[in-house]
Amino acid sequence: MPKKHKSSVVSPESGSARFRQVTILGPGLLGGSVGMAIRKRKLARRVVIWGRRLEAAREAVKKGAADAVAGSPDEAVAGSDLVILCTPVEIMPDLARQFRARLARGAIVTDVGSTKYEVVKVLSQILERKAAFVGAHPMAGSEKDGLKAARANLFDGAVCILTPLPQTAMKAVDRVRVFWERLGCRLRTATPSEHDEWVASISHLPHLTAAALVNSVARGTPRAFDVAGNGFRDTTRVAAGPAEMWTGIILSNREEIRRNLQRLIDELETLNRHITNHAAADLLACLRAAREQRIALKRLKG
Amino acid sequence: MPKKHKSSVVSPESGSARFRQVTILGPGLLGGSVGMAIRKRKLARRVVIWGRRLEAAREAVKKGAADAVAGSPDEAVAGSDLVILCTPVEIMPDLARQFRARLARGAIVTDVGSTKYEVVKVLSQILERKAAFVGAHPMAGSEKDGLKAARANLFDGAVCILTPLPQTAMKAVDRVRVFWERLGCRLRTATPSEHDEWVASISHLPHLTAAALVNSVARGTPRAFDVAGNGFRDTTRVAAGPAEMWTGIILSNREEIRRNLQRLIDELETLNRHITNHAAADLLACLRAAREQRIALKRLKG
CATH class of the missing domain: 3.40.50.720 (NAD(P)-binding Rossmann-like Domain)
Incomplete structure (x- = not known):
């Protein structure tokens, strides 16, 4: 045979x-x-x-x-x-x-x-x-x-x-x-560079964001933790991850992460400006864009 | 009787x-x-x-x-x-x-x-x-x-x-x-003011953060959405909420939200500085503080 x-x-x-x-x-x-x-x-x-x-x-x-x-x-x-x-x-x-x-x-x-x-x-x-x-x-x-x-x-x-x-x-x-x-x-x-660019955006940046969110509430309104619901819990869940491991990961991808952090800060400042100016249509446009993108992501998995 | x-x-x-x-x-x-x-x-x-x-x-x-x-x-x-x-x-x-x-x-x-x-x-x-x-x-x-x-x-x-x-x-x-x-x-x-201060921190700020995170990735590295895992999904889940409703909520709590946004931006800039300076101990301290606080929150519910 x-x-x-x-x-x-x-x-x-x-x-x-x-x-x-x-x-x-x-x-x-x-x-x-x-x-x-x-x-x-x-x-x-x-x-x-x-x-x-x-x-x-x-x-x-x-x-x-x-x-x-x-x-x-x-x-x-x-x-x-x-x-x-x-x-x-x-x-x-x-x-x-x-x-x-x-x-x-x-x-x-x-x-x-x-x-x-x-x-x-x-x-x-x-x-x-x-x-x-x-x-x-x-x-x-x-x-x-x-x-x-x-x-x-x-x-x-x-x-x-x-x-x-x-x-x-x-x-x-x-x-x-x-x-x-x-x-x-x-x-x-x-490619290794593409990988690092992607994970900076969808893994390292979310981790830093969740940590910053928890720390900013701890600094400003610690009593608010007592009433935190599922929204806050979801948004900050990854911040409970091992701090030593994440420090190592983040420092090994510094350049990409810095670019990502700056982009996020820009977006937050744009939102802050719309809120300050009471610019309802602009704020709505930002929240709508995010919503559509996030819903598309849901479909991607299911 | x-x-x-x-x-x-x-x-x-x-x-x-x-x-x-x-x-x-x-x-x-x-x-x-x-x-x-x-x-x-x-x-x-x-x-x-x-x-x-x-x-x-x-x-x-x-x-x-x-x-x-x-x-x-x-x-x-x-x-x-x-x-x-x-x-x-x-x-x-x-x-x-x-x-x-x-x-x-x-x-x-x-x-x-x-x-x-x-x-x-x-x-x-x-x-x-x-x-x-x-x-x-x-x-x-x-x-x-x-x-x-x-x-x-x-x-x-x-x-x-x-x-x-x-x-x-x-x-x-x-x-x-x-x-x-x-x-x-x-x-x-x-009190109504305390309430608005608390929800700015644990509800409105997370919503804006999740939206900013989605929008910043869409702007910088849209291909990264394809590899987004549970961490990104959790952190941005609330951004899928109804945009009209959230615009109304956020504009009705402007002052508290602006204070909260500024505190978050400050925290993100602190993290960015530690990363730029390769300050491992400082970065670790921030991530540890967030981790402990987030784990305490888990206990609060369970």
């Missing part, structure tokens, strides 16, 4: 969504959820996890996010055909330098980092001639933090943006694309 | 949460929901509804929000011991002038308006020596608009702020308080 003949030439995993061994570095909300999703969907024979705190990695195994704990990043990647960086973006370069030499031949490295320009540039350089790096950003964060909140269906319906470079091997890009699709993501592709 | 004797002296409704007849003016989301809740909880023997569009009032009856439709505001209030204004705030004074002469002796008038200073001042004057006016603001708006979205449990757990004046009859205040409690609200009392 020609089919059988073929499968003896091609390795059982290549071209499929399955991996021999996957390594997860960083057992937090995303790392834990990736591991749980891989094991639930049987996308790898074995999942190895490493965390700076050994205890957290052990917890991840208990939670079903991995089969085994590794004592160090380089031990963790040995023998894996897929390595997923799930740590804060700022420590990814150091990790890559540590494990580089131990990467298996043909291994693919991907990540879940929230900014891409710096990370993709630096990691592609570090891993050059050793492994293909395919930047990825599954947009399934949560204001909940840590492994406790991890769940196998975290990625269901989430957008995942891939940011390959022109020189990235197409085969590696395809395997990473199929991998995130199997985890439930809706895939998009962008 | 002393009990029977008593009930022949005291009217069956006084001191209780029940009314003979309730009039609802304005068959929208709030008016419809109030009617449905009253009928479900049997808080009145009869509910009469009036709307500028006769068709909407008829629809409200079909939906179970009222027993009968009235052809005019003054016809609607005749014989009612409770009148609830559920129209946009800006037309409430005209309505009150129209129905004033037909109010039953001892009738109580309340409303659901989103701002209070102007409305309470003007309506108390118009209704003086005719009926007690007890301003109320059940904070159960929704980005959904109109009668279609009305439901009997809209007020479950919602905060309702009463804004009586020093001269308002305590008995009327108590009846209105008990009424909104029976509808499921958690009651708070404030």
Whole structure:
């Protein structure tokens, strides 16, 4: 049978969504959820996890996010055909330098980092001639933090943006694309700069806005918190997210965020002017434009 | 039996949460929901509804929000011991002038308006020596608009702020308080000015912020909408609310909103400065303060 003949030439995993061994570095909300999703969907024979705190990695195994704990990043990647960086973006370069030499031949490295320009540039350089790096950003964060909140269906319906470079091997890009699709993501592709521009607008700016909103009410009218309803709660929900992580994300995307903040401040000043001038028609036009756009966004998902 | 004797002296409704007849003016989301809740909880023997569009009032009856439709505001209030204004705030004074002469002796008038200073001042004057006016603001708006979205449990757990004046009859205040409690609200009392200060912060400012956020992204990075996840959706949800209604609300609370907008712009500029200066510790302190405050808010409800 020609089919059988073929499968003896091609390795059982290549071209499929399955991996021999996957390594997860960083057992937090995303790392834990990736591991749980891989094991639930049987996308790898074995999942190895490493965390700076050994205890957290052990917890991840208990939670079903991995089969085994590794004592160090380089031990963790040995023998894996897929390595997923799930740590804060700022420590990814150091990790890559540590494990580089131990990467298996043909291994693919991907990540879940929230900014891409710096990370993709630096990691592609570090891993050059050793492994293909395919930047990825599954947009399934949560204001909940840590492994406790991890769940196998975290990625269901989430957008995942891939940011390959022109020189990235197409085969590696395809395997990473199929991998995130199997985890439930809706895939998009962008250049690292485009990615950072987009997430500045729809993730980093909203976070800063929510934080500024909470802080401005705390400063001016703290008693108002007592009567805050669903509107205020929705608008500020993301501000409950982990402050250290967000500080790192925001500082790694400074230029785009500054542009976005300035645009938002301009819009708020325009509204303030219309209100000061009692310009009902102008104010209405602004609120209408926002309303139509927001309703269109609703349709986009449903 | 002393009990029977008593009930022949005291009217069956006084001191209780029940009314003979309730009039609802304005068959929208709030008016419809109030009617449905009253009928479900049997808080009145009869509910009469009036709307500028006769068709909407008829629809409200079909939906179970009222027993009968009235052809005019003054016809609607005749014989009612409770009148609830559920129209946009800006037309409430005209309505009150129209129905004033037909109010039953001892009738109580309340409303659901989103701002209070102007409305309470003007309506108390118009209704003086005719009926007690007890301003109320059940904070159960929704980005959904109109009668279609009305439901009997809209007020479950919602905060309702009463804004009586020093001269308002305590008995009327108590009846209105008990009424909104029976509808499921958690009651708070404030002066009209305090109310407007609070809602500027936790309702009007978030609305303007959400609208500005949507408009600034539409202006700068419209392609980013395609990858917007739950964070952006939550932060901007309220911007989908009815633009005409919000224009009216915002223009009726200009001074407080301007103060709030300026405070928010100051906070955003502070964040922008920390980001520009790469001041990680300062940025972290801001995000941490917001996070702690937002988490405290979560506890407040649960």
